[in-house]
Amino acid sequence: MTQHNASAAPKYRAYTLNNIHTTPQFENLTAGQREALETVGRVLPFKTNGYVVDELINWDNIPDDPMFVLTFPQRDMLRDEHYRQMREALQHGEHSAEVEQTVQHIRGQLNPHPAGQMEHNVPEIYGQKLTGLQHKYRETVLFFPSNGQTCHAYCSFCFRWPQFVGDDAMKFAMRETSLLVDYLREHPEVTDVLITGGDPMIMSARNLKQYIEPLIEADLPNLQNIRIGTKSLSYWPYRYTTDKDAHEVLALFRRVKDSGIHLAIMGHFNHPVELETPAVEEAIERVLETGAQIRTQSPVMRNINDDPEVWAEMWRRQVSLGMIPYYMFVARDTGAQHYFSVPLVRAWDIYRNAIKQVTGIARTVRGPSMSTDPGKVQVLGAADVGGKQVLALSFLQGRNPDWVNRPFFAAYDEQATWLSDLRPAFGEEEFFYEPELRQMFEDDKRREGELALV
Ligand SMILES: *Cc1c(COP(=O)(O)O)cnc(C)c1O
Ligand code: SF4
Numbered sequence: 001m002t003q004h005n006a007s008a009a010p011k012y013r014a015y016t017l018n019n020i021h022t023t024p025q026f027e028n029l030t031a032g033q034r035e036a037l038e039t040v041g042r043v044l045p046f047k048t049n050g051y052v053v054d055e056l057i058n059w060d061n062i063p064d065d066p067m068f069v070l071t072f073p074q075r076d077m078l079r080d081e082h083y084r085q086m087r088e089a090l091q092h093g094e095h096s097a098e099v100e101q102t103v104q105h106i107r108g109q110l111n112p113h114p115a116g117q118m119e120h121n122v123p124e125i126y127g128q129k130l131t132g133l134q135h136k137y138r139e140t141v142l143f144f145p146s147n148g149q150t151c152h153a154y155c156s157f158c159f160r161w162p163q164f165v166g167d168d169a170m171k172f173a174m175r176e177t178s179l180l181v182d183y184l185r186e187h188p189e190v191t192d193v194l195i196t197g198g199d200p201m202i203m204s205a206r207n208l209k210q211y212i213e214p215l216i217e218a219d220l221p222n223l224q225n226i227r228i229g230t231k232s233l234s235y236w237p238y239r240y241t242t243d244k245d246a247h248e249v250l251a252l253f254r255r256v257k258d259s260g261i262h263l264a265i266m267g268h269f270n271h272p273v274e275l276e277t278p279a280v281e282e283a284i285e286r287v288l289e290t291g292a293q294i295r296t297q298s299p300v301m302r303n304i305n306d307d308p309e310v311w312a313e314m315w316r317r318q319v320s321l322g323m324i325p326y327y328m329f330v331a332r333d334t335g336a337q338h339y340f341s342v343p344l345v346r347a348w349d350i351y352r353n354a355i356k357q358v359t360g361i362a363r364t365v366r367g368p369s370m371s372t373d374p375g376k377v378q379v380l381g382a383a384d385v386g387g388k389q390v391l392a393l394s395f396l397q398g399r400n401p402d403w404v405n406r407p408f409f410a411a412y413d414e415q416a417t418w419l420s421d422l423r424p425a426f427g428e429e430e431f432f433y434e435p436e437l438r439q440m441f442e443d444d445k446r447r448e449g450e451l452a453l454v
Contacts (some may be wrong), residue, residue, distance in 0.1 A: 002037075007319045008242075009125070009238070009242035009243070009244075010050070010051065010238050010242060011050075012049060012050070012051075012152070012186075012236060012238070012243075013049060013050045013155075013260065014035060014047055014048075014049050014152075015047065015048045015049060015050075015053065016046060016047050016133065017037070017038060017041050017042075017046055020037070020048070023050075023053055025053055025054075025057070025059050027272040028059050028062060029062075029341065032074075032075070033062075033063060034419040035261075036073070036074060037072060037073055038077035039075075039076050039078070039083060039086045039087055039090065040073035040074065040075065040078050040083070040086075041073045041377045041407075042086060042099065042103050042318045042324070043073075043078060043082070043086065043103055043106050043107060043110075044073045044077060044078075044154075044156055044161060044336065045161045045164045046071075046072070046073050046154065046155045046156075046243050046334065046422060047071075047151070047152045047164075048071040048072065048151055048154075048413070049153050049155055049235065051152075051235065051236055051237070051238070051279070052071055052153050052235060054065065054281070055233075055277050056273055056274060056277075058273075062256075062414060064303075066270070066271045066273065066305065067271065067273055067274075069156065069303050069304055070155055070157075070270060070271070071153050071155065071156060072155060072156065073156050074156070074339070076329060076339055077156060077336035077339045078106070078336070079338065082106045082109075083157060085102050085105075085106065086099075086102055086106065086302045087102075088097055088102075089101075089102040100231075102277055102410050106361055107111070107162070107387035108438070110335050110336075115394045115414075119442075120135065120136075120373070120441065120444055121134040121135060121136040123135040123141070123183060125182055125183050125186065126182075127177060128402070130179055130183060131178075131301075132144045132145070132146065132175075132180075133180060133183065135183075135187075135190070136374070136397075136399060137219050137397045137398070137401070138189050138190075138401050139188075139189065139191045139192055140190065140191070140192040140193075140194055140227075141180070141192070141193050141194070142194050142196050143177075143180055143193055143194065143195050143196065143211075143431070144196060144197060144198075145175075145197070145200060145207075145211050146175045147202075147207045148195070148196075148197040148199060148200035148201075148202055148203050148207075148359065149163050149197055149198040149201050149442040150164055150197070150198050150199070150202050151164075151197065151198055151199040151202060151231060151235065152199065152202060152231070152232055152235035152236035152239075153231075153235045153398060155270075155332060156233070156336065157299065157301055157304075157335060157336060157339075157340045158335065159332045159335050160197070160198065161335065164198070166277060176210070176211075176214075176261075177210075177211050177212075177214040178377060180193070180215070181214055181218045181220070184218070184220050184222065184223060185220065186193070187222075187445075188221070188222045189222070190222055190223070190224040191222055191223065191224040191225060191248045192223075192224065192226075192227060193215060193223065193225075193226050193227070194209065194227040194228075194229060194266070195212075195226065195228045195229065196228075196229040197226065197229070199229075199231055199232060199235075199237075200228050200229070200230060201228065201232035201239055201249075202242075203234070204245055205245035205248035205249045205252060206248075206429065208249065209248075209252055210225065210251060212256065213252075213255075214260065215261075216255065216256060216259045222263060224261065224262060225262045225263075225264055226261055226262070226263050226357075227259065227263075227264040227265075227266050228258055228263070228264075228265050228266065229266040229268070230265060230266065230268065230269075231269075232266065232283060233265075233267050233269070233274075233283055233287075233294070234267070234268065234269050234270070234274040234280070234281055235347075237277070237279040237280040237282070237283035237284075238283070239271070240282075240286045240287055241279065241281040241283055241286060246286075246445065250286055250287070250289075250290050253287065253290035253291070253292045254290045254291060256289060256292070257291035257292060258291075262293070263290070263291070263292040263293070264292070264293055264294075264295055265287060265292055265293070265294045266295055266297060266326070267294045267295065267296045267297075267298075267323060268296075268297060268298060269296050269297075269298055269314060269318070270298045270299075270301070270305055271304065271305050271310060271314065272302055272310060272313040272314045272317050273319045273443050275314070275318065275321060276317075284320075284321050284322065284323065288322050289401075293324060294322070294323040294324065295323065295324045295325075295326035296314075296318050296323050296325050296326055296365075297322065297326050297327035297328070297329065298314075298327075298328065298329065299328075299329040299331045299332070299340075300328055300329070300330065300331065300342050300347050300350055300351075300367075301331050301332065301342065302339070302340050302341065302342050303338040303339065303340065304340070304347070305348060308349075308350045308351075308352075308353035308357075309354075310354075311350060311351070311354035312353075312357050312358050315354065315355075315358050315362040315365060315399050316358055316359075316362060318362070319358075319359065319361055319362045324343065324364055325362055325363075325364050325365035326364065326365060326366070327365065327367055327369055328347075328351055328365055328366070328367025328368050328369065329367060329368065329369055329371065330344065330347050330367075330368045330369065330370045330372075330379075330417075330418070331341070332371065336340060337417075341417045342417070343415055343416060343417050344368065344370075344379050344391065344413075344416050344417060344418075344421075344422075345379075345382060345391070345413075345414050345416070346410075347367075347368035347379060347397050348368055348379045348380075348381050349381070350368075350412040351367055351368050351379075352381065366378060366396055367379075368452070369396055370418060370419050371439065372418075372420075373399075374391075374394040374395070374398060374399050374403065374433050374434075374437050375395045375396070375399050375403060375404075375418055375433075376391065376395065376397040376398075377394070377395055377396070378393035378396050379391060379392075379393060380393060380394050380407060382412060385409065385425070388410040388411075388412075388425060388426070389411075389412035390410065390411065390425040391408050391409065391411075391412055391413070391416075391422065391425075392408075392409055393407070393408050393409070393410060393419075393422075394406065394407050394408070395433075398433070399437065399440060400433070400440075402438060403432075404432050406432070408424075408431055408432055409424070409425035409426065410422035410424060410425055410431075411423050411424070411425045412425075
């Protein structure tokens, strides 16, 4: 076991636009890069920390370094027009109302809640909306604890940024678990609670307990798995090693396991560099010692990891550290999508060329997968069917579970970056699930209307 840093406890220090200039590495940025950071960082939230800056970013490799691109907003993440508007506003004064208006205007055009997340998946109990929950796929409820709505650093591609930037209308989170427990009692079909954010592991052990212990104590016969979606292993591995309450966090994990509930850490890793430090090795080992498992996921993104060798390396390394590769996502249709997006055909090519070179035990990863309104849609690949070029698709998760694993076909399109760009392959009016999906949304709307009348 690595004993590195066992005595010296690194102290978490966040860097934002206000204090990033105090890091020695800031000297490495050209004037142009500083301007870009100060401009784009107004619109996309910017936050990094000492560990990311000192241990993950290779400062000899900027501006192309994947870890640099991952946490430092770049010039081209805003379209030219938006960048110009932002520059102009800033020239009229950093704190002017114009700056604030321009930020809001640009953000409004970046579609903060894709895939119908807000409108369609908020469950109800006692005639009341549970805004801190999402229930889209039968087995799994997402839970957004109100204390977990930030992260140890921000990913520049992240679609969750409205939650971080204090726009109350766009926030959805829950203060406690008791309504969740009630909901789980009324929904025996739910086996999984996925605690997500932001990053739930930003919370103190005390806060985490306040959410997780009631779930254990409720002794729900249907609750089999608690999952925690987190990037902390990558951005702040000391959460599990030298932080003051690290042992309390690990003890809580053990308690989940001892209660007979499986604990799955859904670890977010974008690049093999995140798996190289002694700190992350030790953190992974500590988490696994509690009996929890770690499953890994990441989007595929241009300028960060759009390379089969990077993915193959990442999966090999994950497996050798004892983790289970789980999902490869297609970057969502939001934020700086023009900067990060990879065409579906290319994403499939990366997946295929990565997976064919790794051991079978690393081929547990599924993808590339789009999280869309009807469900998680996997690109199975390009094929020739009766002389016609098509893309084969399949649901990994469906709003209707019966849609899962029924291959369907879209006309081949090399440029398409999302399901909405695709058309059925054989002259059909629409894909097989579309009439039913429409019906579901209409039913939702009617129910909404009735609720409002009560
Ligand atoms: C991905 C996702 C889940 C979890 O799906 P699994 O395939 O079980 O990992 C649950 N809810 C939503 C809304 C999701 O997007
Ligand atoms: S850690 Fe997760 S929630 Fe936080 S910025 Fe990155 S992707 Fe978004």
